[in-house]
Amino acid sequence: xxxxxxxxxxxxxxxITLAAMGIGMVLGVxxxxxxxxxxxxxxxVAVVWTDVVRGVPPLVWLMLVFLGIGLFTALGTAIIVFGLxxxxxxxxxxxxxLEAVPRGQTEALAALAVPARTxxxxxxxxxxxxxxxxxxxxxxxxxxxxxxxxxxxxxxELTFVANRAANRTGDGITPFVxxxxxYLLFSLLLAVAGKLGTQxxxxxxxxx
Amino acid sequence: xxxxxxQLAVKDLSKSFGDHTVLSHxxxxxxxxxxxxxxxxxxxxKSTLLRCLNQLELPTSGQVELDGQELVAxxxxxxxxxxxxxxxxxxxxxxxxxxxxxxxxxxxxxxxIVFAQRAALGTSKDEAHARARALLDRVGLAHKAGSHPAxxxxxxxxxxxxxxxxxxxxxxxxxDEPTSAIDPEMRSEVLAVMRELAEGGMTMLVSTHxxxxxxxxxxxxxxLCDGGILEQxxxxxxxxxxxxxxxxxxxxxLAEA
Numbered sequence: 474x475x476x477x478x479x480x481x482x483x484x485x486x487x488x489i490t491l492a493a494m495g496i497g498m499v500l501g502v503x504x505x506x507x508x509x510x511x512x513x514x515x516x517x518v519a520v521v522w523t524d525v526v527r528g529v530p531p532l533v534w535l536m537l538v539f540l541g542i543g544l545f546t547a548l549g550t551a552i553i554v555f556g557l558x559x560x561x562x563x564x565x566x567x568x569x570x571l572e573a574v575p576r577g578q579t580e581a582l583a584a585l586a587v588p589a590r591t592x593x594x595x596x597x598x599x600x601x602x603x604x605x606x607x608x609x610x611x612x613x614x615x616x617x618x619x620x621x622x623x624x625x626x627x628x629x630e631l632t633f634v635a636n637r638a639a640n641r642t643g644d645g646i647t648p649f650v651x652x653x654x655x656y657l658l659f660s661l662l663l664a665v666a667g668k669l670g671t672q673x674x675x676x677x678x679x680x681x
Numbered sequence: 682x683x684x685x686x687x688q689l690a691v692k693d694l695s696k697s698f699g700d701h702t703v704l705s706h707x708x709x710x711x712x713x714x715x716x717x718x719x720x721x722x723x724x725x726x727k728s729t730l731l732r733c734l735n736q737l738e739l740p741t742s743g744q745v746e747l748d749g750q751e752l753v754a755x756x757x758x759x760x761x762x763x764x765x766x767x768x769x770x771x772x773x774x775x776x777x778x779x780x781x782x783x784x785x786x787x788x789x790x791x792x793x794i795v796f797a798q799r800a801a802l803g804t805s806k807d808e809a810h811a812r813a814r815a816l817l818d819r820v821g822l823a824h825k826a827g828s829h830p831a832x833x834x835x836x837x838x839x840x841x842x843x844x845x846x847x848x849x850x851x852x853x854x855x856x857d858e859p860t861s862a863i864d865p866e867m868r869s870e871v872l873a874v875m876r877e878l879a880e881g882g883m884t885m886l887v888s889t890h891x892x893x894x895x896x897x898x899x900x901x902x903x904x905l906c907d908g909g910i911l912e913q914x915x916x917x918x919x920x921x922x923x924x925x926x927x928x929x930x931x932x933x934x935l936a937e938a
Contacts, residue, residue: 581783581842584735585849586772586801589765595796599787678787678829 474638474648478629483655485548485630489620490659492552494613497559504564505571519564526561532622534558539626551623555616562612570605571597603675610667614660621656631655686749688713688884689734689853694743696729703729705908707743711853711886716879718895718916719888721905722931727888730905731855734886735775736768747774747853773801776851780858782838784830790817790841791826794848801849809848816844820874836867840874847878854878856887872898892935896920904928 508519526534531554539550574597582592624633635648642648687710696704704726711717719727732738734745736752739760745752752771753760763771785793794813798804804812817823820840830838839859846854856875860868872891876898879885889895895902895916902920903913904927912925923929 575783575786577779577781577783578785580737581779581785583737583768584772584777584779585797585845586769587797588769588800591800595800596785596787603787678831 474635474642474644474651476651478634478638479631479651479655482629482631482634482652483659485623485628486617486620486656487659489548489551489555489623489628489630490613490617490663493555493559493620494616496552496556497563497612498609500556500560501563501567504560505567508564508568509571523561523564526558527565531555531558531619532625535622535626547623547626547628550626551620551628555620555623559612559616563609566605566608566612567601569608570601573604574600603671606667606671606674610664610671613667614663617656617660617663687711687746688715688748689886690744690746691730691734692744692746694730694733694745695741696726696733696738697741703908704733704740707909709903709910711884714882714884715901716883716885716887716899718899718902719886719905720890720892720895720902720931721911725905726908727905728857731777731857731886731888734853734855735772735777736763737777747771769801773849774852776846776849776854778839778842778846778854778856778859780862782830782835782842782862784833784838784842784845786830789827789829790822790833793830793841794845797845798848812848813844816848817841820844821870834867835863836870839863839871843871843874843878853884853886856885856889858888858890860889860891890935892920892932904931906931 504519504522507515508523510516510519534554534557535550538545538554539547545553578596578600579592582589582596587596620630621632623630624636627633631652635652638648639645689709689711691707691709694704694707694709695702707726707730709717709730719730721727729738733740739762740753741760743753752763754763754767755761762768784790785796788796791810791813794816795806795809798809798812799806814823814826817826820843822837822840822844825833825837825841828837830841833841843859859875860871863871868891872894875885875887875894879898885899887894887899899916901913902916904911904919904923904925906927912919912923912928919928920932923932
């Protein structure tokens with residue numbers, strides 16, 4: 474197998490994962506805000522979004538956007554699709570985080586005449602973020618592996634390169650073991666970085 | 682007229698949750714600077730009564746008056762949520778201390794007090810910090826200003842919560858079983874702060890199982906049972922010589938516990 478292709482393939486895997494995660498985490502905030510909005514229409518849109526996006530396999534979304542809509546490059550398609558899918562999952566993770574913040578916090582905010590938005594932003598959201606962080610992290614690690622689906626639409630990421638090498642050389646072991654190890658390393662790296670980040674976020678305020 | 686008007690008046694207040702009636706046609710007046718202890722069995726409506734006063738709950742019927750101002754708005758015979766502005770105004774004037782303290786977990790003791798002032802009153806940063814430190818000092822916790830709630834004992838957390846509530850300079854303070862969630866040996870530090878507050882002329886309504894506090898620090902004790910006031914009177918008198926069997930029974934059970 475031609476190992477010189479690996480750095481670029483690795484970079485693509487990293488790029489898809491991080492870019493999609495970035496999109497998902499930011500867009501997820503909008504979705505969860507809509508989900509908790511006063512306006513019924515916004516809430517309905519958010520519910521439909523999360524259910525439809527999560528209810529269809531990512532591979533189908535990839536094909537649909539790449540072949541069906543055909544407006545984006547393969548890489549662009551992968552980032553957009555995985556980003557949108559991540560937004561639905563992140564929104565659900567945020568929502569359960571928000572719901573896990575003790576009710577007493579909201580009551581104290583109300584009793585202290587803190588405007589609702591200020592309270593959500595400064596008290597509820599930061600605590601929800603800490604609660605949600607591990608789940609977001611594990612979604613990101615899942616995405617590292619899901620990004621391999623992008624090979625199907627021709628993005629030359631790790632799995633794509635391994636597959637091509639295997640077809641050319643007839644050796645199915647070396648390429649897939651190699652990229653398998655690379656996926657593993659990336660996941661572990663993400664887990665460690667995420668753990669450190671979470672601890673930082675948590676700071677002192679949940680230690681006893 | 683000014684002198685005789687009660688600071689806080691509860692008039693014919695009822696509250697039901699579905700079929701379950703928690704408060705039934707309750708009347709209660711607090712004069713300025715009066716300290717009233719609210720005692721009675723759990724589930725007797727103490728908490729609900731307090732929560733109706735700052736509108737954490739809306740009553741089913743009846744009215745609450747603060748300085749003669751009606752607080753509960755009705756539309757078509759049903760209590761409706763006040764506008765955010767009106768609610769804020771009520772809650773700035775009526776402070777509340779919770780059984781579970783409810784300090785903001787992501788902020789230090791000082792930040793809790795600073796944040797409350799800045800968010801609710803728009804106090805300047807410097808002023809809010811100065812006031813927070815003065816209040817922490819007043820409750821004996823100046824040295825814990827930088828601690829997060831998780832690093833404080835229950836008694837300390839409750840004292841910070843009292844300081845936080847006082848920071849908004851409320852006219853009336855409600856206490857919802859403020860020492861029930863605190864280890865017995867830590868209760869006295871909270872009760873001492875409350876006693877000092879009472880002596881300082883704060884109007885206070887305190888739901889409590891601390892008969893010592895009721896007797897020594899409150900002017901009047903109200904026995905709330907099955908959603909109504911069964912009896913009330915000067916604290917010493919009511920606690921030493923209750924008139925009703927039900928009150929006697931309650932006090933006896935409490936003494937034996």
